Amino acid sequence: MSTLILGGGVTGLAAAWHLQQRGETVEVWEAGASVGGWMKTLPWEGGHFETGPQGVLWQKGTAVDRLFSAIDLPFRAPGTGARWVGKGGRLIPVPASPPALLLSPLLSLGAKLRMMGEPFIPVRGAEPEEGLSAFIARRLGKGVATELLPAMVAGVLAAPADILSVDAIPKLRHWEASGSLVNGIRKGGVSHMVVPTGGMGQLPIRLAARLATVRPGLRAEGLEPLPGSRWRVRGGGEVREADRVVLALPAYEAAALLGTVAPQSAGALGAIPYTSVDLWHSRHTPLPALKDSFGFLIHPPEGRGYLGSLVPSWMDPQSAPEGLMQLRSFIGGAFGKPADLEAWEGIFARLRSWIPTLGEAVAFRHERAERAIPRPELGHRARVKAALEGLPPGLDWLSNARFGPGVRDILEGLEGWR
Numbered sequence: 001m002s003t004l005i006l007g008g009g010v011t012g013l014a015a016a017w018h019l020q021q022r023g024e025t026v027e028v029w030e031a032g033a034s035v036g037g038w039m040k041t042l043p044w045e046g047g048h049f050e051t052g053p054q055g056v057l058w059q060k061g062t063a064v065d066r067l068f069s070a071i072d073l074p075f076r077a078p079g080t081g082a083r084w085v086g087k088g089g090r091l092i093p094v095p096a097s098p099p100a101l102l103l104s105p106l107l108s109l110g111a112k113l114r115m116m117g118e119p120f121i122p123v124r125g126a127e128p129e130e131g132l133s134a135f136i137a138r139r140l141g142k143g144v145a146t147e148l149l150p151a152m153v154a155g156v157l158a159a160p161a162d163i164l165s166v167d168a169i170p171k172l173r174h175w176e177a178s179g180s181l182v183n184g185i186r187k188g189g190v191s192h193m194v195v196p197t198g199g200m201g202q203l204p205i206r207l208a209a210r211l212a213t214v215r216p217g218l219r220a221e222g223l224e225p226l227p228g229s230r231w232r233v234r235g236g237g238e239v240r241e242a243d244r245v246v247l248a249l250p251a252y253e254a255a256a257l258l259g260t261v262a263p264q265s266a267g268a269l270g271a272i273p274y275t276s277v278d279l280w281h282s283r284h285t286p287l288p289a290l291k292d293s294f295g296f297l298i299h300p301p302e303g304r305g306y307l308g309s310l311v312p313s314w315m316d317p318q319s320a321p322e323g324l325m326q327l328r329s330f331i332g333g334a335f336g337k338p339a340d341l342e343a344w345e346g347i348f349a350r351l352r353s354w355i356p357t358l359g360e361a362v363a364f365r366h367e368r369a370e371r372a373i374p375r376p377e378l379g380h381r382a383r384v385k386a387a388l389e390g391l392p393p394g395l396d397w398l399s400n401a402r403f404g405p406g407v408r409d410i411l412e413g414l415e416g417w418r
């Protein structure tokens, strides 16, 4: 069986790795000059910065652990750094344990009491598809859905929780299916954020090094069916025939290729919206309270387009030169970007409004992540179903829009994929 995988992001490379492990012949085409898609670590004077994921959720005995071990990927587990939610004009610590949450000012008393009843809420069937906020309100109460969820979701998907499907975070339904979220989380165990040594970009680089044929700089431009469910792919002046073609691509890229050969799939994939986000990386004199922390998220209505900031130099000390603290601030997303957040002065003013003692940046840089994050709005389940059902034999589509937003979701999804 020969498979041509289109897309050399982490999804395409990990899929190729699984197929190669099963003895299949695999080739990967990647449109960009190098592999990794959003998962790239780029040099920045005396350190580096991430274009996409800052870390990956790891746990012993899980898909992430199995892949990291199989490809001998060394990584660093920084532990549980302090984190905050910005609300009511100040940063409120996120409690490290559920009992501590009961004492925290993050939630109102009514919200806390209602939340404690979660284990006794009956499990609901998967259909019809529920909204994300509605799901959280049903299980944990309206207080959690309105007071805590929006910041958490903005931090992962850069979008308002109330327009999203519960399928935006597939783990939620998975946990509920085991009786309750509390039970599901307890059974699943706690994952830790880890970063490969040298940055996230080391994961695709190392995966690609283990694969027989990876072709960076080759963009697929056309798909053509052949007899016997085989496929011909054209791009960059090359032509390849394969028993199977896997589109490991963002939904809109897959839709463009599937246009004439699978119109139903193309229509459904083309209807999946994506969110763009602005990332500002900055270096400062370390602040004791912040330098050993994960970072903070802002309750979206208060953030007015400023979603929060992480501290990459805590997760990955190699990212910043000795003696400096590196921040990464998230701007805009589906919340829109006000004019004052177009330039560094505005970003810094917002940072200072939450951390008044933060000193001027000694260096900063801006990256725009265009159509970077899928936005699984209500109706996402039907769109993914229609897309997969509309694919002719010999074609498949893999993506975080199918498996879930994080690298962990993708790697878990791929273990169950055939």
Ligand SMILES: Cc1cc2nc3c(=O)[nH]c(=O)nc-3n(C[C@H](O)[C@H](O)[C@H](O)COP(=O)(O)OP(=O)(O)OC[C@H]3O[C@@H](n4cnc5c(N)ncnc54)[C@H](O)[C@@H]3O)c2cc1C
Pocket: 006, 007, 008, 009, 010, 011, 012, 029, 030, 031, 032, 035, 036, 037, 038, 039, 051, 052, 053, 054, 055, 056, 057, 218, 219, 220, 221, 248, 249, 250, 253, 277, 279, 369, 372, 373, 398, 399, 400, 404, 405, 406, 407, 408, 410
């Ligand atoms: C800013 C940001 C922060 C994130 N933070 C985290 C985090 O901290 N933790 C976490 O777990 N996840 C995080 N994520 C999510 C995670 O990065 C993604 O889920 C994951 O990288 C998606 O990988 P992918 O391979 O599916 O897609 P992509 O990375 O988009 O890869 C698709 C690849 O296909 C290529 N391509 C496109 N068209 C063609 C074509 N016609 N022919 C050939 N190749 C083509 C593209 O060049 C690209 O390399 C973050 C994402 C972003 C954007």
